[in-house]
Amino acid sequence: MENLKDYGIFMLDSEGRIVTWSLGAERILGYKEEEILDHNFCEIFTPHDIGKEQPQLELREAREKGRAEDERWHIRKDGSRFWASGVVTPLRDDQGVLRGFAKVLRDITERKRYEERMEEENQRKDEFLAMLSHELRNPLAAISNAAHVLKLEGLVRVNDAADIIERQVNGLVGLVNDLTDVSRMMSGKIHLQIERVRLNDVIDRAIEAVQHVIDAHNHKLSLSIPNEAIWVDADTNRLQQAFANVLNNAAKYTDPGGQIRLVVERAGNEAFVRFIDNGSGIPAEMLDRIFDLFIQADRSLDRSQGGLGIGLTLVRRLVEMHGGKIVASSKGIGLGSEFVIRLPVVSEIVAPASETETKPLRPAKKLRLILAEDNPDTAQTMAILLRKLGHEIEVIHDGVRVLEAAQVRKPDVLLLDIGLPGLNGYEIAERVRQDPELNGIPLIAISGYGQPQDLEHSKLAGFQLHLVKPVNFQHLQEALNELSGPHDA
Numbered sequence: 001m002e003n004l005k006d007y008g009i010f011m012l013d014s015e016g017r018i019v020t021w022s023l024g025a026e027r028i029l030g031y032k033e034e035e036i037l038d039h040n041f042c043e044i045f046t047p048h049d050i051g052k053e054q055p056q057l058e059l060r061e062a063r064e065k066g067r068a069e070d071e072r073w074h075i076r077k078d079g080s081r082f083w084a085s086g087v088v089t090p091l092r093d094d095q096g097v098l099r100g101f102a103k104v105l106r107d108i109t110e111r112k113r114y115e116e117r118m119e120e121e122n123q124r125k126d127e128f129l130a131m132l133s134h135e136l137r138n139p140l141a142a143i144s145n146a147a148h149v150l151k152l153e154g155l156v157r158v159n160d161a162a163d164i165i166e167r168q169v170n171g172l173v174g175l176v177n178d179l180t181d182v183s184r185m186m187s188g189k190i191h192l193q194i195e196r197v198r199l200n201d202v203i204d205r206a207i208e209a210v211q212h213v214i215d216a217h218n219h220k221l222s223l224s225i226p227n228e229a230i231w232v233d234a235d236t237n238r239l240q241q242a243f244a245n246v247l248n249n250a251a252k253y254t255d256p257g258g259q260i261r262l263v264v265e266r267a268g269n270e271a272f273v274r275f276i277d278n279g280s281g282i283p284a285e286m287l288d289r290i291f292d293l294f295i296q297a298d299r300s301l302d303r304s305q306g307g308l309g310i311g312l313t314l315v316r317r318l319v320e321m322h323g324g325k326i327v328a329s330s331k332g333i334g335l336g337s338e339f340v341i342r343l344p345v346v347s348e349i350v351a352p353a354s355e356t357e358t359k360p361l362r363p364a365k366k367l368r369l370i371l372a373e374d375n376p377d378t379a380q381t382m383a384i385l386l387r388k389l390g391h392e393i394e395v396i397h398d399g400v401r402v403l404e405a406a407q408v409r410k411p412d413v414l415l416l417d418i419g420l421p422g423l424n425g426y427e428i429a430e431r432v433r434q435d436p437e438l439n440g441i442p443l444i445a446i447s448g449y450g451q452p453q454d455l456e457h458s459k460l461a462g463f464q465l466h467l468v469k470p471v472n473f474q475h476l477q478e479a480l481n482e483l484s485g486p487h488d489a
Contacts, residue, residue, distance in 0.1 A: 008084075008105035011091070014098050016041045016059055028084070028107050030077030041103065047075045062088040062101060074105070083112035169470060191452075192235035192321055196346060199230040199271055203264065206243035213251045214260065224263040230271050231346040234322055242318040245311045246275045246326075246339050253337075254279030266345060273341040282330035282337050290328050291316040319343070367412040367480060369393040372402045372428070373446070374420055378469070382415075382446075385473055391480070399423030403431055406438055413483055418447040418458075429461040442483040446471060 008025035010018055017040050021033040029036075029045065036044075042055040050073060061068035068088040073081050084105050091100045203225065214221050232239075250260045254277045263274040282290060291312045312328075319326045324343040330336065369391050373379035379395045386393045394409060396402050399420035406414065414432065418425035425445055432438045445458045450468035458466040465479050 008103075008107075010103055012041050012059075012101040012103060014100055016055075016101070019100065025105065028076075028082070028105060029074075045074050047073050047081060058086070058088050059101060062090050063098060066090065071108070082107050082109040084108060190238075190317070190321070192238055194233050194235055196231055197234055197236050197239075199232050199264065199273075199343070199345075200225060202232075202234065202236055202239050203243060203262070203273070205236070205240045206247060207262075209240065209244045210247045210251060213248055217251050217254065217256050217258070219251055219254060219256075219258045219260050221260045221262065224261070226264060226266065230264070230266055232271065232322070232343055233346055234343075238318050239322060242315045242341070243273065245315050246341070249311065250275050250277040250279065250337075250339075253277070269345055271343045271345045273343070275339045275341075276336065277338075278336040280337075281333045281335045282328060283333060284330075287328055287330065291326070365390075365481075367391045368409060369413055369415060369480075370396060370402065370405055370409060370411045371415045372396045372399065372420055372425070373415075373417045374398065375417075382471070389477060389480075397421075399425070399428055402428050403435075403438075406432065406441065410437075411441060413442045413444060413480060415444050415446055416463075418445055418449055418454075425463075426457065426461045429458075429463060433462045444476075444479060444483070 007022075008028040009022040010025050011020040013019050017038055018036055019038075021031070021036055026032055042052050042059070046052060046055055054070070054072065058068045058070055066089070069086070071083065071085045074084050075081055084107050086106070087104045089102050090098055091102060093099055207221070207223075247260070247262070254260065259278045261274070261276040263272075263276065265272045265274070316326050319341055322343055324341060326339060326341045329338050329340075369386060371379060371383060371386070371393055373382065373395065374397050376397070379397065383393050383395050394405060394411075396405055400422040402414070402416070402420075402423070414428075416425040416428055420428070423431075425447070429443050429445075432441060432443065443463045445463045445466040446469065447454065447458075447466065448469045450466075455466045464483060467476060467479075
């Protein structure tokens with residue numbers, strides 16, 4: 001008995017008083033044998049919120065049924081709680097008279113905590129999926145409605161409908177980008193491209209990215225930024241993303257006509273970027289969890305502010321990757337909030353890396369294009385836009401026919417979806433590069449896969465450019481202009 005140290009084993013008399021005590025029981029419950037003998041089992045070990053009735057019921061069940069099992073909270077000598085499984089069996093003499101009970105107790109608190117964490121994570125997952133469904137259905141409904149407007153109204157409301165479609169598609173792209181970033185963050189695949197930059201410039205870019213949201217809510221944004229340059233070592237795009245995300249939240253969670261302040265201060269070797277609003281505020285119980293994944297303060301049914309509960313998680317991770325910290329504070333519901341980002345500054349000012357000189361675009365010229373895209377709607381709309389740019393285009397829906405068409409048409413550029421049936425985009429690129437008649441044709445990948453490894457794969461396969469769906473047509477037009485000149489085989 002004394003070797004079963006993972007179990008607390010003790011004997012009770014017929015009234016429930018403890019008559020023997022094992023080392024395992026001492027280890028789990030904290031009582032030495034001399035201080036626990038003769039104590040009634042029903043009077044100790046059970047937290048007050050459970051009550052003395054539960055152990056009494058266990059003894060009654062064991063007496064009547066020959067065995068009683070339970071899993072519940074217990075309490076140690078030092079007052080700490082633990083979750084344990086227990087078995088009570090009656091002890092009877094040869095005549096069947098009850099002489100006592102044997103109690104076996106096992107501490108399974110870690111398993112219980114794990115189950116609680118899993119339950120909480122499952123609940124958060126379910127809430128996230130519900131939010132995701134909500135967030136995707138809204139823009140899809142707007143796009144569907146706008147499409148019907150185009151059909152029903154003819155040209156009268158085309159511009160209004162097009163604006164709606166563009167805004168909602170941009171919203172969907174933002175959701176997908178956030179989901180992609182949080183997936184990369186959780187797997188440790190976000191890598192920074194560090195350079196020395198002016199903090200002021202990063203903030204200007206973040207404001208520019210969110211200005212339309214601020215204007216749409218008729219907010220007043222006031223700035224307090226030092227005139228002298230504050231230099232930081234940062235990935236400009238990622239730090240801008242963090243700032244823009246916090247600003248976007250301030251705009252979303254502040255009633256129309258609200259006040260947003262952005263204050264930059266330097267103290268010693270740190271810069272403090274403060275985002276202050278007079279919006280909806282944050283409940284006190286949420287302040288410690290506001291940066292956790294899938295956590296949102298707004299859990300109302302209408303979810304008027306939207307979002308997936310991943311933006312602030314990304315912000316915290318990006319700030320920490322820059323050696324900084326972010327904290328949130330609020331006086332409560334309806335009393336606004338403040339987010340403060342602290343970043344290390346660079347004391348030695350050096351000239352920033354020279355920016356790549358922007359090359360003027362050559363006038364667009366008419367190109368022969370082959371577009372390989374298996375989604376009919378995507379292919380049709382892209383072809384319409386490319387023809388409006390003045391290009392000749394042939395649309396192909398499977399990979400095998402691309403090579404045949406290229407041999408006949410000798411296109412100026414091949415636009416290839418990666419996930420094509422028959423031959424995928426990478427396989428087509430490999431065969432084009434092996435064909436002496438085709439290996440000089442520039443290749444542009446157009447794909448829904450946009451992770452860094454996907455871009456690297458495209459580069460190794462011989463693509464000059466990898467564009468992620470939905471395609472930015474200004475970028476595509478610029479690329480076509482750049483690729484329309486002579487090219488080496």
